[in-house]
Structures are given as C-alpha cells and as structure tokens.
Amino acid sequence: MTVMTILQAVTAALDQELKRDKAVLVMGEDVGRNGGVFRATDGLWKKYGGKRVVDTPLCESGIVATAIGMAVVGLKPVCEIQFSGFIYDAFEHLASHAARVRHRSMGAFSCPLVVRSPYGGGIRALEHHSESMESIYVHTPGLKVVIPSTPYDAKGLLAAAIRDPDPVVFLEPKRIYRSVKQEVPDDDFVLPLGKAKVVQSGSQVTVVSYGATMKTVREAVIGLDVSCELIDLRTLWPLDEATLLDSVRKTGRCVVVHEAARTLGMGAEVVAVINEKAIYDLESPVVRVTGYDTPIPYYQLENNYIPSKERIKDAVNRVLKG
Amino acid sequence: MKKTIKQFKVEYVQVLDEKGKVDSKLDPKLSVSELKALYKKMHLIRQYDRKGLALQRTGKTGTYVQYTGQEAGEVALTHCLKKGDWFFPGYRETGALIALGVPISKLLLYWAGDERGMNLHSDVRVFPIAIPVGSQTPHCTGAGWALKLQGKKNAAIVTFGDGATSRGDFHSGLNFAGVYSTNSVFFCQNNQFAISTARARQTMAETIAQKGIAYGVDSVQVDGNDILGLVSVIGSALKKARAGKGPTLIEAFTYRMCDHTTSDDAKKYRDPKDLKVWAVRDPLLRFQKYLKGRKLWSESWEKKLESEHAVLIDQEVKKWEEIGKPPIDQIFAHVFAESIPQFDEQLEDAKRFLK
Incomplete structure (x- = not known):
C-alpha cells in the first residue's frame, strides 16, 4: 500500500498497464518528455520510451483518430486530451467512429481505446479549462464514461478502462487531483466498470454524485444531523441503476449533485430513472444541485457556480422537509 | 537577404494513354492472367454499378453511391493489396470491395440498411465504409502506425475524394503520418466533384498531390483512368509502406461519370461537354484497346464476361433477397x-x- 493522490494513482495505473500489456501505449500532447501538464504521465517516457509514451503533434482530432486506427489493428491506445474543453475537435471521431465501430461492423472490429482528460472547474484557469461536459459522452451510444473521485478508484477504474474491449472516456477531477489522498494497493488490480459505490450508509436521504463534487458532498454531510447515504456513481455509463434504486427505495429521499450544467445533465437521468422505477417510494421530490445552465464563469465567480457545501446542505434539508 | 530555401516538383504518371498505347519504360509488365483479371474485375464492377442504380430506382435498396468512371483506381488498389494489409474505404468504394472479393449479396445488405453488410472478414482487413467525408484518413494513419509499431510487413491504404482534402482529417492524417513515418498510403480519387462543388473551388493548390509535400509525405499524381499507371504507383507505394519506409499520397486524376449518389442530379451543375471529354478517356475503353492490341481482348470474350457477370449478379441479388430483414x-x-x-x-x- 502507498498513500497517493488521484494524480499519482492515474500514473500508477498507466505504469501498471504499460508494464502488463505490450499493446498499451500512451499518447497525447506533452505526455512524453514533459510528463504531462498535470504530471499524470511523469516518468513513463523514461521508463517505456518514446514509442509507447508518445508526444503527438498538437491536434486533438489527430490523436483520437489515429488511436482509432491503432485500436482496430490491435493496440490499446490511451489518449490524453490536455483539458476536456479541447476535446470537441476530436468529438467526431469519438461519436462517429470509436463509439460505432463494433456495432457498424456487427462485431467484426472493436475499438478498445481510452480517452483520458481532466475535467471541471475550481483551479482558477483560463476559459475552456474548466468544463464538465460528461453528459455529451453519456448521450453518445457506444461510449463508456468513467469519473473517479478517489485515488483507489482512479487506479482500479483506469486499469479496467484500459482493459475494457470498448472505448472509454475517462474524465479526471482535476480540482481534487492532489487534494484527496488515500492508501492504494501497489499490486495489479482492477475495479469493475458500471458499478456505483455506496460510500456511506444512511437511512434518511440518498445523496448521489461523482467526481470532484463527491468530495464536497462528503464534507457537506459531516456534522449534519441527518442520516445520509452517499452514492458515488463512478461510472456514468452504463449507469448502475440497481445501486441507485436500492438506496432510494430505502431512504425515500434523494439529492443529486454535479457541477455540470443542470439541463440534461446526469442529474436529469438519475431523476428520470427514479421517476420511472421508484416514484412511489419517494417521500419528496428529488432535488438537483448542479452548475447553472450557463458557461462556467471565469475564476472570479467559478466557486459560485460549482456546487458548494452550503448548497448541498440546503438541498438535503429541503428534501427532508418536502 | 532573400533566397529560395525550398522548391518542389510534382510528378505525373501515365503508363497507358487514351489510345491504349503503353509507355514501355514505365510498363509494370503484368502477366497475361493479371491483365485479364484486372479487365474482368473492371468489367464486373461497371456492370454491377448499373444494377446497384437499378435496385435503388426500383425501391429495393436505399441510397446508393455509384462509382462509374473510377473503376481503374478501385480495381488497381485491390490488386495491389496483400494478406495482412488494411483498407479503409470511403463510401464510393463498392467497386473496390467487389473487386476484393466481398460478396455482392453482403454489400446489398449494407446498401439496403442492414449492418450485417459491413461485417467484413477477409485476408485483407477491410474496415467498414466511412460515411463522414474523409474521416477515415487519420484512421489509416493510425493503422499504418500500429503495423509499424508491431513490426509487421504490412500497410494500410485509405481512399477519399478531392472534397475530403479540404477537411481537417486530411491534414491530421497526413501530418501524423509524416511525423511517425507510418506504413500508410493515402489514395485520393480526385473525381473533380464534391457533390456539386468543382475541384477548383476546393483549393487554390494546383494539384492535390502537392499538399503532401507540406507534410513531408512523398506525393504523386497519376492518371486515374489508367489501370497500369495506377497498379504501378499504388504497388510501389504499398511496397514502400510495408518496408516501413513511410507514407505516400497518391492523387488519381479521374472523373465521376455518375451522379454523386442516387439522391443527386448532376445535370444541375455539370457541363455536358465534360462528359464527352471524359468519355474518351474512359478507363475500360483504353484498357480494352490495349488488350485488343495484344490480342487479349475480343468481342466474344466481352460478351462472355457480360453474360457471366449477369449470372453472378443475379445469383447474388437472389441470395441477398433470401436473407430477409434483420432480427x-x-x-x-x-x-x-x-x-x-x-x-x-x-x-x-x-x-x-x-x-
């Protein structure tokens, strides 16, 4: 066991998979000699060489599109997109090709690649460095979408994403890259995709979140005189409905928290699933605590946009009264 | 100070001219059986193209993309592919797929809206047809890159049209291919049109081939209706790629004698005089003249091919009709x-x- 940050856990997972499988390669802008702008690939270029830890030309679509060609031929590319706000250039290849190769060929070909990218606000960055656009990938049939919130999950889920036979978008909560530390096994391990985690058991309110806001949720419920059950979705697609519904049927109350914009966000899907399958178990309407339906503001106001502990506490109290 | 720091030239290759005369210095010297097989395939795919159109017109399939006029490129590239190579086709490549041996019944599944039509297994790995124009270009780069990293003596080839060269994927595909010297061949069927937009309005560059030079990728223009020139140019490019000696951009200068798709009417934007000009340059006609000169073609062989192909096509149509709707x-x-x-x-x- 080693105590590590989420960032170090990402590096550990990449190291583990590069070591385990010769078909795995890491590619992206500045991931080689420089070790990535957040240092997520630190040391890997030295260890594995420039053919497996590849500094690419500056072109997001080129990175993902060439990775598709590699993946169908038998390699397992792990692409880094420096900031998720720059993925749009590559989106056509993710949505029109990576996500559809298996279905379009009725299983003759597959596209086992991973696109890693830091997402979310709260680091006082320039415009386009703070987006939470996870819903667009969830809404793209054929992609799996994973967002860890702890170092342990980051290592186990990234390893699983790399071994998965289908394309996975792996979004990393950069706000808490270095602020959450945890013991992580040094050994080779994977965690299943498509499984949410009950982080804390409780009986009165289910609070659902994922990624960076999961940390805020954990902190918000400390000292609250309410028994909260906390669910970390971990994989946004395929969504683990069973864990979610079991909890909501028990507590009868639910708050869902994310920093992505509200409309058609993951919260909307959570509410819809509860509505279709557990509405009669509800004691009060589900409440969403989310980013607003605006571009995320520049850093002066970003903390007014990203769900705060106060907004989460307020929501928990509201569902209890409702 | 001012000085010229870089100049470039673009080579044009033609082996077989419009009269069916061969440039003996450039002749790839194919065997008699190869020559006859090439003609037979060109004949088959032209004949099928008429059937493909008819099946759409009678409502049996959905939108169909014809390729009449471009048979030389389609057949030449498939002739040059070897076991273990990869092919990334665009949508105007039904002819190439037939020439590769993909059953017509399977392709009919595809054009009639059934994904089973793109479940393609063969010695040459054929990636499913890409519909977004030119988006398959960087996939070929990645495949050629992977083959190189895997140490395989194989290559990947992609086809696209002149319109595709205006898109970012052409740029990223060629740029990455140049940087990593991938085992890739980029085959542009410059058929002078992107739906209705003429080649002259895609780019001010005088040739598509010269675009490769900016990426450090060897580039050449070839007469796109000259089967022998195409076999020669594509063959060497693939050979070079398989040897890990880097990518090539090939511009095949040809002409789309058909509409863009069955939903298009080229009469709205095409000068009918152009059709006459290009009819003279027809790829089958000139190959026929050449073969006739070598006593490898006769009226009776032509008739035999026609009836053989009609039988084959009918059998395949019947086979396809029996498959039925997908579950x-x-x-x-x-x-x-x-x-x-x-x-x-x-x-x-x-x-x-x-x-």
Whole structure:
C-alpha cells in the first residue's frame, strides 16, 4: 500500500498497464518528455520510451483518430486530451467512429481505446479549462464514461478502462487531483466498470454524485444531523441503476449533485430513472444541485457556480422537509 | 537577404494513354492472367454499378453511391493489396470491395440498411465504409502506425475524394503520418466533384498531390483512368509502406461519370461537354484497346464476361433477397462487447411492438 493522490494513482495505473500489456501505449500532447501538464504521465517516457509514451503533434482530432486506427489493428491506445474543453475537435471521431465501430461492423472490429482528460472547474484557469461536459459522452451510444473521485478508484477504474474491449472516456477531477489522498494497493488490480459505490450508509436521504463534487458532498454531510447515504456513481455509463434504486427505495429521499450544467445533465437521468422505477417510494421530490445552465464563469465567480457545501446542505434539508 | 530555401516538383504518371498505347519504360509488365483479371474485375464492377442504380430506382435498396468512371483506381488498389494489409474505404468504394472479393449479396445488405453488410472478414482487413467525408484518413494513419509499431510487413491504404482534402482529417492524417513515418498510403480519387462543388473551388493548390509535400509525405499524381499507371504507383507505394519506409499520397486524376449518389442530379451543375471529354478517356475503353492490341481482348470474350457477370449478379441479388430483414435484437447487438441491463429492458420494449 502507498498513500497517493488521484494524480499519482492515474500514473500508477498507466505504469501498471504499460508494464502488463505490450499493446498499451500512451499518447497525447506533452505526455512524453514533459510528463504531462498535470504530471499524470511523469516518468513513463523514461521508463517505456518514446514509442509507447508518445508526444503527438498538437491536434486533438489527430490523436483520437489515429488511436482509432491503432485500436482496430490491435493496440490499446490511451489518449490524453490536455483539458476536456479541447476535446470537441476530436468529438467526431469519438461519436462517429470509436463509439460505432463494433456495432457498424456487427462485431467484426472493436475499438478498445481510452480517452483520458481532466475535467471541471475550481483551479482558477483560463476559459475552456474548466468544463464538465460528461453528459455529451453519456448521450453518445457506444461510449463508456468513467469519473473517479478517489485515488483507489482512479487506479482500479483506469486499469479496467484500459482493459475494457470498448472505448472509454475517462474524465479526471482535476480540482481534487492532489487534494484527496488515500492508501492504494501497489499490486495489479482492477475495479469493475458500471458499478456505483455506496460510500456511506444512511437511512434518511440518498445523496448521489461523482467526481470532484463527491468530495464536497462528503464534507457537506459531516456534522449534519441527518442520516445520509452517499452514492458515488463512478461510472456514468452504463449507469448502475440497481445501486441507485436500492438506496432510494430505502431512504425515500434523494439529492443529486454535479457541477455540470443542470439541463440534461446526469442529474436529469438519475431523476428520470427514479421517476420511472421508484416514484412511489419517494417521500419528496428529488432535488438537483448542479452548475447553472450557463458557461462556467471565469475564476472570479467559478466557486459560485460549482456546487458548494452550503448548497448541498440546503438541498438535503429541503428534501427532508418536502 | 532573400533566397529560395525550398522548391518542389510534382510528378505525373501515365503508363497507358487514351489510345491504349503503353509507355514501355514505365510498363509494370503484368502477366497475361493479371491483365485479364484486372479487365474482368473492371468489367464486373461497371456492370454491377448499373444494377446497384437499378435496385435503388426500383425501391429495393436505399441510397446508393455509384462509382462509374473510377473503376481503374478501385480495381488497381485491390490488386495491389496483400494478406495482412488494411483498407479503409470511403463510401464510393463498392467497386473496390467487389473487386476484393466481398460478396455482392453482403454489400446489398449494407446498401439496403442492414449492418450485417459491413461485417467484413477477409485476408485483407477491410474496415467498414466511412460515411463522414474523409474521416477515415487519420484512421489509416493510425493503422499504418500500429503495423509499424508491431513490426509487421504490412500497410494500410485509405481512399477519399478531392472534397475530403479540404477537411481537417486530411491534414491530421497526413501530418501524423509524416511525423511517425507510418506504413500508410493515402489514395485520393480526385473525381473533380464534391457533390456539386468543382475541384477548383476546393483549393487554390494546383494539384492535390502537392499538399503532401507540406507534410513531408512523398506525393504523386497519376492518371486515374489508367489501370497500369495506377497498379504501378499504388504497388510501389504499398511496397514502400510495408518496408516501413513511410507514407505516400497518391492523387488519381479521374472523373465521376455518375451522379454523386442516387439522391443527386448532376445535370444541375455539370457541363455536358465534360462528359464527352471524359468519355474518351474512359478507363475500360483504353484498357480494352490495349488488350485488343495484344490480342487479349475480343468481342466474344466481352460478351462472355457480360453474360457471366449477369449470372453472378443475379445469383447474388437472389441470395441477398433470401436473407430477409434483420432480427430486432440486432439493434442492441455489438454496441458493447458485453450487453448492459438497459438494453435488456429496451429490447423487451421493442419486442412488444413487433408486428
């Protein structure tokens, strides 16, 4: 066991998979000699060489599109997109090709690649460095979408994403890259995709979140005189409905928290699933605590946009009264 | 100070001219059986193209993309591919796929809206047809890159049109290919049109070939209606790629004698005089003249090919018609390697409304 940050856990997972499988390669802008702008690939270029830890030309679509060609031929590319706000250039290849190769060929070909990218606000960055656009990938049939919130999950889920036979978008909560530390096994391990985690058991309110806001949720419920059950979705697609519904049927109350914009966000899907399958178990309407339906503001106001502990506490109290 | 720091030249290759005369210095010297096989394939795919159109016109298939006029490039590239090579086709490549040996019945599945038509297994790995124009270009780069990293003596080839060279994917595909010296061949069928937009309005560059030079990629223009020139140029490019000696951009200068698709009417934008000019340059006609000169072609062989191909095409159409509509669960099949609970539920729903 080693105590590590989420960032170090990402590096550990990449190291583990590069070591385990010769078909795995890491590619992206500045991931080689420089070790990535957040240092997520630190040391890997030295260890594995420039053919497996590849500094690419500056072109997001080129990175993902060439990775598709590699993946169908038998390699397992792990692409880094420096900031998720720059993925749009590559989106056509993710949505029109990576996500559809298996279905379009009725299983003759597959596209086992991973696109890693830091997402979310709260680091006082320039415009386009703070987006939470996870819903667009969830809404793209054929992609799996994973967002860890702890170092342990980051290592186990990234390893699983790399071994998965289908394309996975792996979004990393950069706000808490270095602020959450945890013991992580040094050994080779994977965690299943498509499984949410009950982080804390409780009986009165289910609070659902994922990624960076999961940390805020954990902190918000400390000292609250309410028994909260906390669910970390971990994989946004395929969504683990069973864990979610079991909890909501028990507590009868639910708050869902994310920093992505509200409309058609993951919260909307959570509410819809509860509505279709557990509405009669509800004691009060589900409440969403989310980013607003605006571009995320520049850093002066970003903390007014990203769900705060106060907004989460307020929501928990509201569902209890409702 | 001012000085010229870089100049470039673009080579044009023509082996077989419009009169069917061969440039003996450049002749790839194919065997008699190869020559006859090439002609036979060109003949088959031209004949099939008429059938493909007819099947759409009679409502039996959906939109169909013809390729008449471009048979030389289609057949030449398939002739040059070897076991273990990869091919990334665009949508105007039904002819190439037939020439590669993909059953017509399978391609009919595709054009009639059934994903089973793109479940392509063969010695040459054929990637499913890409519909977004030119988006397959960087996939070929990645495949050629992977083959190189895997140490395989194989290459990847991609086809696209002149319109595709205006898109970012052409740029990223060639740029990455240059940087990593991938085992890739980029085959542009410059057929002078992107739907209605003429080649002159795609780019101010005088040739498509010269665009490769900016990426450090060897580039050449070839007469796109000259089967021998094409076999020669594509053959060497693939050979070079297989040897790990880097990518090539080939511009085949040809002409789309048909509409863009069955939803298009080229009469609205095409000067009919151009059709006459290009009819003289027809790829089958000139190859026929050449073969006739070598006593490898005769009226009776032509007639024999026609009836053989008619039988083959009819058999394939019949085979396709017998396959029938895809099963409902095909909607959910192969989205992921392993299905997900949501699909079970959604399939149940779809089944409730089956008639």
